[in-house]
Amino acid sequence: MSQKTSLHSPTPPGLEQEFENEAVPLSHRHSTRSVSAVWFGFPMILTNAVFGGIIAFNLGFWRSILAILAGNLVLFAYVGALSYLAGNTGLNFAMQARKTFGNRGYIIASAFLSTVVIGWYAFQTGLTGTIVNATFGWNTTWVIVLATVLYTGVTFLGVRALSVIGMIAAPMFVILGLVALYFVAQQSDLSEISAYQGVHGGISMGIAMTMVIAGFADSGTMTADFTRWSRKGKSAVIATFSAFPLANVVSLLSGVVIVSAGAGINPAQNGGDFLHLLTGHSALLNLLALLFVFINLGSVCTHCLYNGAVGYSHLFKSKMRLWTVILGLTGGLLAVAGVWSYFLNWLSLLGVAVPPIGAVMIVDLLIMGHIVSSRPERAWRASAFIGWAFGTLCAGIAHIWFPDAGEALIGMLAGGAAYGVIQSQMAKKWVTA
Numbered sequence: 001m002s003q004k005t006s007l008h009s010p011t012p013p014g015l016e017q018e019f020e021n022e023a024v025p026l027s028h029r030h031s032t033r034s035v036s037a038v039w040f041g042f043p044m045i046l047t048n049a050v051f052g053g054i055i056a057f058n059l060g061f062w063r064s065i066l067a068i069l070a071g072n073l074v075l076f077a078y079v080g081a082l083s084y085l086a087g088n089t090g091l092n093f094a095m096q097a098r099k100t101f102g103n104r105g106y107i108i109a110s111a112f113l114s115t116v117v118i119g120w121y122a123f124q125t126g127l128t129g130t131i132v133n134a135t136f137g138w139n140t141t142w143v144i145v146l147a148t149v150l151y152t153g154v155t156f157l158g159v160r161a162l163s164v165i166g167m168i169a170a171p172m173f174v175i176l177g178l179v180a181l182y183f184v185a186q187q188s189d190l191s192e193i194s195a196y197q198g199v200h201g202g203i204s205m206g207i208a209m210t211m212v213i214a215g216f217a218d219s220g221t222m223t224a225d226f227t228r229w230s231r232k233g234k235s236a237v238i239a240t241f242s243a244f245p246l247a248n249v250v251s252l253l254s255g256v257v258i259v260s261a262g263a264g265i266n267p268a269q270n271g272g273d274f275l276h277l278l279t280g281h282s283a284l285l286n287l288l289a290l291l292f293v294f295i296n297l298g299s300v301c302t303h304c305l306y307n308g309a310v311g312y313s314h315l316f317k318s319k320m321r322l323w324t325v326i327l328g329l330t331g332g333l334l335a336v337a338g339v340w341s342y343f344l345n346w347l348s349l350l351g352v353a354v355p356p357i358g359a360v361m362i363v364d365l366l367i368m369g370h371i372v373s374s375r376p377e378r379a380w381r382a383s384a385f386i387g388w389a390f391g392t393l394c395a396g397i398a399h400i401w402f403p404d405a406g407e408a409l410i411g412m413l414a415g416g417a418a419y420g421v422i423q424s425q426m427a428k429k430w431v432t433a
Contacts, residue, residue, distance in 0.1 A: 015157065015158055015321075016028075016158050016159070016160060018158055018159065018310070018313075018319075018320040018321070019090075019092075019228075020092070020310060020313040020314050020318070020319065020320050021313075021314055021317055023089060023090035023091050023095070023228070024090040024228050024229055025090070026090075026231065028229075029090070029229055029230060029231040030159075030160075030163075030229045030230070030231075031231075032230065032231070032235040032238055032239060034160070034163050034229070035163075035226065035227060035229050035230045035235065035236065035239040036238060036239040036242040037163040037164075037166040037167045037170075038159065038162045038163045038166055038226045038229075038239070038303075039166070039223075039226060039227070039239045039240060039242055039243035039247075040166055040170050040239075040242040040243055040246070040247045041162075041165060041166020041167065041168070041169040041170045041247070041299050042166065042216075042219070042243055042247070042299060042300060042303045043215075043216060043243050043244070043247045043248035043251055044166075044169055044170040044173040044174075044247045044250065044251045044296075044299070045169070045173070045251060045296050045297065045299060045300045046131075046173075046273060046274075046275065046292075046293070046296050046297065047124065047127070047215070047297070047300065048215065048248065048251035048252050048254075048255065049177075049251055049252070049254045049255035049258065049271065049272040049273060049274060050255060050270060050271035050272060050273050051211055051212070051215060051252060051255060051271060052064070052068065052251070052252035052253060052254060052255025052256045052259075052271065052272050053255035053256065053258055053259035053264050053267050053270070053271025053272025053273065054211070054255075054259075054267065054268070054269075054271035054272075055067055055068065055203070055208045055211060055212075055252070055255075055256065055271075056196065056198060056255065056256040056259040056260055056267075056271075056272070057198055057199060057202070057259050057264070057267040057268055057271065058198055058199060058200070058202035058203040058208070059198050059200075059202075059203070059205070059208055060196055060197040060198035060200070060260075061193060061194050061195070061196040061197075061198075061256065061260045062194065063198075063205065064198070064208065064256050065253070065256065066205065067205050067208035067209050067212065068208075068212055068249060068252045068253065068256070069245065069249065070205075070209050070212075071208070071209040071210075071211070071212025071213050072212060072244050072245035072248050072249055073245065074209070074212075074213055074408075074409055074412075075212070075213055075216060075220060075244040075245070075248065076240060076241060076244040076245055078213075078220060078221075078355070078358055078359070078362070078412065079216070079220040079221075079223050079240050079243070079244055079358075080237045080240040080241070080244075081362045081366055082096075082220075082221065082223050082224060082227075082358055082361065082362060083223045083224070083227040083230070083233075083236035083237055083239065083240045084233040084234075084236055084237050084366070085224065085233070085361075085362075085365050085366055086223065086224035086226075086227040086228040086230070086233075086236055087227055087228070087230035087231070087232050087233040087234070087235055087236030087237070088232065088233040088236075089228070090228050091224060091228055092224050092225050092228050092310055092311075092314065093110065093113070093221070093222040093223070093224040093225050093307075093310070093311065094106060094110040094114075094310070094311050094314040094315065095224075095314065096224050096361060096365065097109045097110050097357075097361065099364070099365060099372055100360060100361045100364045100365060100381065100384050101380075101381055101384045101385065102377075102378045102379050102380040102381040102384070103377055103378070103379055104379040104380055105379065105380040105381055105384065105385065107315060108385075109357055109388070110311050110314065110315055111311070111312075111315060112353075112357075113218060113221060113222055113307075113311065113354065113357065114222075114307065114308045114310075114311030114312050114315070115308070116218045116349070116350065116354065117218045117219055117222065117304040117305075117307040117308045117311075118304065118305070118308040118327050118330065118331050118334075119331075119334070119339065120218055120219075120300075120304045120350075121151075121301050121304035121305045121308065121327075121328075121331045122330075122331040122332070122334035122335045122339045123335070123339055124297050124300050124301045124304070125144055125147050125148055125151060125297075125301055125331060125332060125335040126144060126334075126335035126336075126338065126339055127297060128143060128144065128147040128293060128294065128297045128298075128301075129141065129143040129144035129147065129335065131275065131293055131297075132290070132293055135275055135276065135279055135289070135290075135293075136279075136286075136290060141336055144332060144335045144336050145332065145336070147294065147297075147298070147301070147332075147335075148328060148329065148331070148332030148335070150294060150298060151298050151301040151302050151305060151328065152305065152324060152325060152328030152329065152332075154298065154302045155302045155305045155306050155309065155324045155328065156321050156324045156325065156328075158320070158321075159226070159229060159306065161302070162226070162302055162303055162306060165295065165298060165299050165302060166299060168295055169295050169296055169298070169299040170247060172291075172292055172295060172296065173250075173251065173254075173292075173296060174250070176274075176278060176288065176289070176292055177254045177274065179277075179278060179285075180258070180263075180274035180277040180278055181257065181258075181261075183277050183278075183281075184258065184261050184263040184277065187263075188261045188262055188263065190257075190261060193257055193260035193261050194260075196259070196260035196261075199268075202268075204403070204404035205404075205406075206403070206404045206405045206406030206407075206409075207403055207404060207406070209406045209408070209409065210351045210406050210407050210408040210409070211351075212248075212252065213351065213355065213408040213409065214350040214351035214354075214408055215350075216243075216244070216248070217350045217351060217354040217355050217358075217408065218304070218307070218350055218354055219303055219304060219307050220244075220358070221354055221355070221357055221358040222307045222310075222311070223240065225306065225307050225310045225311075226239070226303075226306075227239055227240065254272060254274065255271050255272020255273075255274075256272060257272070258272035258273075258274050258277075259271065259272050263277060275289060275292070275293065278292070305324060305327060305328055305331065306320075306324070308323070308327045309321070309323040309324040309327055310323075312326075312327065351395065351399070351407050351408040351411075352392060352395040352396050352399055352407055352408075352411060353392045353395070353411075355391070355395070355408050355409075355411045355412040355415070356387065356388045356390075356391025356392050356395065356411045356412060356414070356415025356416075357388055357415075358412070359387075359391060359411070359412040359413070359415040359416035359419075360384050360387040360388055360391070360415050360416060360419045362416060363387075363416045363419050363420045363423075364384065364419065364423070367420070368420070368423055371423065383419060383422040383423060383426065384419060386418065386419070386422060387415045387416070387418045387419030387420075387422065388415055388419075390414055390415060390418040391411040391412065391413075391414045391415020391416070391418065392411060392415070393414075394410050394411060394414035394415075395407040395408065395410050395411030395414070398410045398411075
């Protein structure tokens with residue numbers, strides 16, 4: 001253990017060192033299978049079935065598939081590039097951001113994203129309560145309290161616990177999704193789902209792509225917190241592929257199929273939520289459906305909480321587990337307060353302000369990485385903030401005046417391009433100086 005980390009309380013017995021303030025040593029890296037399980041189980045969630053169903057309701061079967069595939073290709077390129085960097089260096093997101101935004105400037109980017117993911121954690125924790133209440137009649141507040149304790153406890157165990165819950169959540173989603181389709185097939189002809197046309201005029205392909213990208217823009221940008229455990233960059237990219245497109249497409253398409261088969265309840269709002277299809281058949285299936293809610297939404301909650309805890313622990317040179325408790329309880333209070341009612345505004349924020357951060361980092365650390373190694377460390381790197389601001393501005397303009405264009409992709413391209421141009425001009429000055 002380094003002198004820096006030894007200043008803090010030691011890791012509790014039986015728990016793995018999380019390396020909040022240093023690169024993960026090669027001796028502590030995990031297998032490709034283990035890291036893939038962390039990412040694979042993350043997108044395999046009921047929320048994605050809701051998204052997929054909403055997209056299908058507006059675009060129809062085939063156009064929704066095109067939007068989902070396109071959005072996932074963007075996610076794979078975006079998250080895969082950031083993961084490659086993490087696997088090669090062992091650095092978490094905050095430590096990567098330090099190189100791009102400066103040893104003080106990174107605080108803004110890291111604190112922003114670490115707070116955003118806790119908002120997402122709070123939303124999903126609140127969603128646990130509302131779903132269980134609507135389906136089983138349990139008290140919403142007490143379910144949220146129970147969920148907060150469970151999700152915080154799992155995250156406290158560390159990154160290996162995320163791998164385990166991913167191994168459970170993903171197969172459970174697939175199995176119960178197939179069970180739901182079985183019940184749908186009893187009343188509908190599944191061979192006709194490809195003919196589903198949707199309502200049309202609700203959202204465009206660009207908006208649908210933004211929904212796909214924005215759903216994982218936050219933790220996708222912070223992917224280094226997970227993929228820094230990979231033994232090399234290639235393994236980190238493989239782990240990313242298990243999530244985007246593989247797991248993400250499966251979960252989104254489940255919602256597309258549910259709505260296209262006419263089995264969704266209020267698909268404009270609830271999309272392809274299939275939980276109602278699993279209840280009312282037997283006590284065993286009801287129990288499995290209840291466990292499914294906690295395990296499934298618990299997967300995304302623990303991942304988001306881990307992102308936030310790693311980020312804040314680095315900012316305060318503290319321990320991930322301490323911040324897991326602090327942020328877990330804070331997010332639980334927000335969930336009780338009803339933060340999920342601001343869901344659409346939150347999703348818009350993710351699509352506008354987050355993607356340019358990762359794009360700037362990709363251009364800086366990967367495309368122009370040869371410059372990073374030779375430049376002096378600075379407290380603030382204005383060019384990185386200009387790139388982020390320009391990308392956010394362009395995405396915001398697209399969101400307001402050109403919503404059909406796809407603001408998330410526009411923000412990525414604009415932010416990365418602006419930063420690249422600025423850095424190229426600065427490099428020319430260095431050469432001629």
